[in-house]
Amino acid sequence: MRIGVDVTSGDYAPQNVVLGAIDSLKYITSNTKLVLFGCKETIFSICKDRSVNPEIFEIVNSSEAIEMGDHPVKAYNTKLNSGIVKGFESLKRGQIDAFASCGNTGAMLTGCVTTLKTLPGIIRPCISAELPIYGDRRLLVLDVGFNTDCRPDVLYQFGLLGSVYAKQMMGIVNPRVALLNIGEEKDKGNMSVKEAYSLMSDSIHFNFCGNIESNHLYLDPEADVVVTDGFVGNVLLKQIEGTYSLIKKLSINNDFLERLNYEYYGGTPVLGVESPVIIAHGASSSLAVTNMILQSERALLNKLVDKFKETISYEQRY
Amino acid sequence: MRIGVDVTSGDYAPQNVVLGAIDSLKYITSNTKLVLFGCKETIFSICKDRSVNPEIFEIVNSSEAIEMGDHPVKAYNTKLNSGIVKGFESLKRGQIDAFASCGNTGAMLTGCVTTLKTLPGIIRPCISAELPIYGDRRLLVLDVGFNTDCRPDVLYQFGLLGSVYAKQMMGIVNPRVALLNIGEEKDKGNMSVKEAYSLMSDSIHFNFCGNIESNHLYLDPEADVVVTDGFVGNVLLKQIEGTYSLIKKLSINNDFLERLNYEYYGGTPVLGVESPVIIAHGASSSLAVTNMILQSERALLNKLVDKFKETISYEQRY
Numbered sequence: 001m002r003i004g005v006d007v008t009s010g011d012y013a014p015q016n017v018v019l020g021a022i023d024s025l026k027y028i029t030s031n032t033k034l035v036l037f038g039c040k041e042t043i044f045s046i047c048k049d050r051s052v053n054p055e056i057f058e059i060v061n062s063s064e065a066i067e068m069g070d071h072p073v074k075a076y077n078t079k080l081n082s083g084i085v086k087g088f089e090s091l092k093r094g095q096i097d098a099f100a101s102c103g104n105t106g107a108m109l110t111g112c113v114t115t116l117k118t119l120p121g122i123i124r125p126c127i128s129a130e131l132p133i134y135g136d137r138r139l140l141v142l143d144v145g146f147n148t149d150c151r152p153d154v155l156y157q158f159g160l161l162g163s164v165y166a167k168q169m170m171g172i173v174n175p176r177v178a179l180l181n182i183g184e185e186k187d188k189g190n191m192s193v194k195e196a197y198s199l200m201s202d203s204i205h206f207n208f209c210g211n212i213e214s215n216h217l218y219l220d221p222e223a224d225v226v227v228t229d230g231f232v233g234n235v236l237l238k239q240i241e242g243t244y245s246l247i248k249k250l251s252i253n254n255d256f257l258e259r260l261n262y263e264y265y266g267g268t269p270v271l272g273v274e275s276p277v278i279i280a281h282g283a284s285s286s287l288a289v290t291n292m293i294l295q296s297e298r299a300l301l302n303k304l305v306d307k308f309k310e311t312i313s314y315e316q317r318y
Numbered sequence: 319m320r321i322g323v324d325v326t327s328g329d330y331a332p333q334n335v336v337l338g339a340i341d342s343l344k345y346i347t348s349n350t351k352l353v354l355f356g357c358k359e360t361i362f363s364i365c366k367d368r369s370v371n372p373e374i375f376e377i378v379n380s381s382e383a384i385e386m387g388d389h390p391v392k393a394y395n396t397k398l399n400s401g402i403v404k405g406f407e408s409l410k411r412g413q414i415d416a417f418a419s420c421g422n423t424g425a426m427l428t429g430c431v432t433t434l435k436t437l438p439g440i441i442r443p444c445i446s447a448e449l450p451i452y453g454d455r456r457l458l459v460l461d462v463g464f465n466t467d468c469r470p471d472v473l474y475q476f477g478l479l480g481s482v483y484a485k486q487m488m489g490i491v492n493p494r495v496a497l498l499n500i501g502e503e504k505d506k507g508n509m510s511v512k513e514a515y516s517l518m519s520d521s522i523h524f525n526f527c528g529n530i531e532s533n534h535l536y537l538d539p540e541a542d543v544v545v546t547d548g549f550v551g552n553v554l555l556k557q558i559e560g561t562y563s564l565i566k567k568l569s570i571n572n573d574f575l576e577r578l579n580y581e582y583y584g585g586t587p588v589l590g591v592e593s594p595v596i597i598a599h600g601a602s603s604s605l606a607v608t609n610m611i612l613q614s615e616r617a618l619l620n621k622l623v624d625k626f627k628e629t630i631s632y633e634q635r636y
Contacts, residue, residue: 026593070492134567145500182463190466190549214553219567231508234500234549239557246536246583249452250572257568298498 001031002058003296004096008065011283014038017102018046020289021261024055027077027290028297028308037062037083062086065103067283072106076114084108088115091275096298098276100267102284108277109146109270119289119305121312125272126230127279128165129237132259133218140166140225145234145269152195152220153180155227156203159294161271162225163206163312165240168271168302169295172209178223179212179230187217200227205311248297267292269299276304319349319374321614322414324384324402325356327421327634329601332356336364337608343374345608353414355401383421386600387606390424394432402426409593416594416614418585420602423598426595427464429587434591437623439630442472444548445597446483447555451575452551454547458484458543459498462586468511470620471499473545474521479589480543481524482629483543485612487587488542488618492525496541498550499529510547518545523629525565587617594622612613 003020007014021034028034035058036043046091047054064082066075066247067117076085088111101108109127116124129144142165143150152315159177166175177196181189186197188211200208214236228236244260267280267288276299280292299305323339325332339352346352353376354361365372384393394403396447405417419426436443446460458482465472483491485545495517499507499600504515506529520527530541532554535613546554564580585598585606594617598610617623 019503025339134564148500148511180553182466182549182556185324189545193466193549204424215558217557218560229508230512232499232553235498235550236553236557238500238531239535239554242533243561244535245533246452246574249537250573250574252570252572254568254570256564257570 001098001292001297001300002035002096003300004035004037004087004090004294005289006063006083006087006099006103007036008042009101010280011068012285012293013065013102014042015046016284016286017109017289018043018052020284020286021057022047022050023286024290024293025311027294029301032297033058034293035060035090037087037090039063046072060090066107067166068104070104070107072110075104076107076110079270084111087111091277092114092116098278098300100278100280100292100296102282102289102292104278105145105279109232109278112270112277116275116277119272119274119308119312122155122161122270122272124150126158126161126272127268127270128162130170131240133221134256134257135163135220138170139217139221139223140197141233141236142225142227142271143230143233146192146229146270147230148277149231150192150229152192155174155196155229157272158227159200159203159206159208159225160311162227163271164307165271165304166224167302168307169298171221172224175224176209176222177206178202178209178212179224179253180226180228180236181213184211184213186211199239205314208246224253245252269295272308274305276300319418319613319615319618320351320353320363320414321618322405322408323607323611324401324405324415324419324421325354325361326380326560327419328598329386329420330603330609331383331420332360333364334602334604335607336361337368338602338604339375339611340365340368340370341604342608342611345612351376351380352611353408354509357381357406361544363377378404378408379600384425385567386422388422388423389424390428393422394425394428400439402429405429406426409595410434416596416618418596418614420598420610421606423597425461425595430588430591434593434595437590437626437630438594440590441475442468443588444476444479445586445588446480447586448488449535449558450570450574451539451573453538456488456602457535457539457541458488459551460543460545460589461548461551463553464588465548468510468547469546469551470510470517473510473514473547474517475517475590476545477521477526477543479626480628482625483587483622484542484591486625487616490542493542493581494527494540494583495524495543496527496530496539498518498546498554499531502529502531504529514545519560523632568627580606584614586611590626592623594618
């Protein structure tokens with residue numbers, strides 16, 4: 001298995017990304033090879049500082065970086081020598097099996113929909129996040145920012161994608177899929193959510209458990225997967241980020257609250273495309289990079305994309 | 319001035335509501351009279367327990383309660399002897415000047431749009447909340463649950479209503495109005511938000527300051543008023559409620575975090591109708607009820623509705 005890692009992107013790139021890749025070598029299986037996309041000389045120099053033989057990595061020389069402030073589509077179409085563009089091209093050609101980056105989310109998503117293919121039958125890919133919740137559980141929320149306006153059938157498919165992800169990646173046998181809403185009753189919500197409720201209630205493809213409100217997310221929620229549109233999901237995710245900043249500002253130290261730090265809840269996998277793609281936070285530390293690489297490897301080991309394909313083809317038959 | 323208080327609704331009604339009304343007597347001006355809508359005998363008995371002469375209140379006997387689980391519209395149209403229905407009728411007839419309740423939000427909003435009139439020129443009324451933010455400031459968020467799908471012109475009017483509220487009720491001279499979004503750039507957001515950005519940018523009626531993201535709400539946000547649709551606003555508000563529950567579960571004691579408790583950030587005023595109406599949390603304590611009554615009095619003293627009318631009529635002329 002070959003995992004591509006973009007070393008040109010991220011607030012602390014290339015240093016922290018290369019260090020995260022070096023640290024991940026302790027945990028990945030012997031069959032996994034890391035392919036770094038970045039400036040060869042710089043990677044060699046960081047490895048040398050750590051007394052690591054750089055030949056343990058395969059390096060694809062990429063001299064350019066797509067910056068956080070760049071216009072995603074424009075940058076993707078012009079910065080052809082960037083780690084992101086070169087990574088997606090390698091993924092398309094089958095030279096790597098998964099691709100991970102802490103780069104510009106918009107540019108990563110542009111790569112997903114222009115260079116990669118969406119899985120047959122999937123209307124819109126989405127991005128997701130595993131939120132930490134009280135009691136050592138995690139809760140998958142999707143979409144967290146790719147699709148700002150979602151039709152009911154798109155929300156339905158997020159339920160399907162989330163259910164497969166929770167089974168394969170989080171080890172949950174029969175994941176409960178809930179719809180994020182502003183009331184528990186089935187007639188609550190905006191137009192798209194009301195219609196999605198009705199579609200999901202009839203689902204034979206996943207275990208729909210009704211509406212969930214945002215005050216019930218942290219403490220023992222009666223769900224494993226929460227479906228919402230990318231606008232609401234992104235507001236939700238960033239509100240957690242804001243809560244964490246507040247906690248730090250108030251100098252509160254608490255083990256659980258520490259998990260609200262994005263470094264711990266990891267990257268956001270893109271679901272619904274033909275290869276595993278993980279996008280981590282721009283400000284990723286080397287620990288966050290290590291987690292992003294391990295998450296990519298888990299997606300490959302658990303054959304996540306194959307499971308998506310099977311489930312969608314089953315859905316289309318029945 | 320006569321403020322109506324619904325004593326039949328709320329998880330701890332009538333006890334806590336009457337106690338909150340008694341406590342508020344210490345703070346309200348001598349010109350303000352409280353009119354309680356509830357069971358006369360019960361109110362007398364609670365007053366007697368506290369050695370308060372019940373004749374300090376005017377009482378409108380209301381024997382029925384609209385419960386939290388009742389269907390709002392159905393209950394409003396059938397429970398004609400409830401505190402909520404009797405309160406709105408008194409408000410319509412001018413027997414009271416403002417009305418406050420901890421009751422079923424949907425039934426309260428039904429009263430607002432069926433018994434009261436929307437202010438001329440206002441497309442949709444909305445509800446708002448003053449969020450506590452770090453550094454002893456408050457941030458007005460609207461809508462927080464009345465309108466789940468909002469056209470761009472409706473979002474624009476929320477900016478107008480919020481700006482007037484912040485001036486009159488929060489004492490902010492030139493309130494900065496921001497649009498809640500998932501990025502700072504003007505081309506971010508869902509379809510309605512993108513269009514609202516463009517309308518708001520051209521506003522001469524309020525001081526638009528651009529987009530704000532939810533990770534910037536707690537710590538020194540560069541805005542005084544945040545506009546969003548009622549679906550997103552409700553998710554946001556309930557996430558704060560969830561954060562507060564989590565903090566309590568973790569046994570963390572911190573003065574600022576204590577303010578995230580709904581008791582402190584008060585009721586949600588309905589904006590855009592012809593009289594002040596305040597809806598408080600169903601689980602309101604007597605302290606929360608006292609604050610709800612004081613908020614109603616402030617709306618009257620500051621002539622909030624008159625200011626709305628002036629601003630809207632100005633907007634329609636220019």
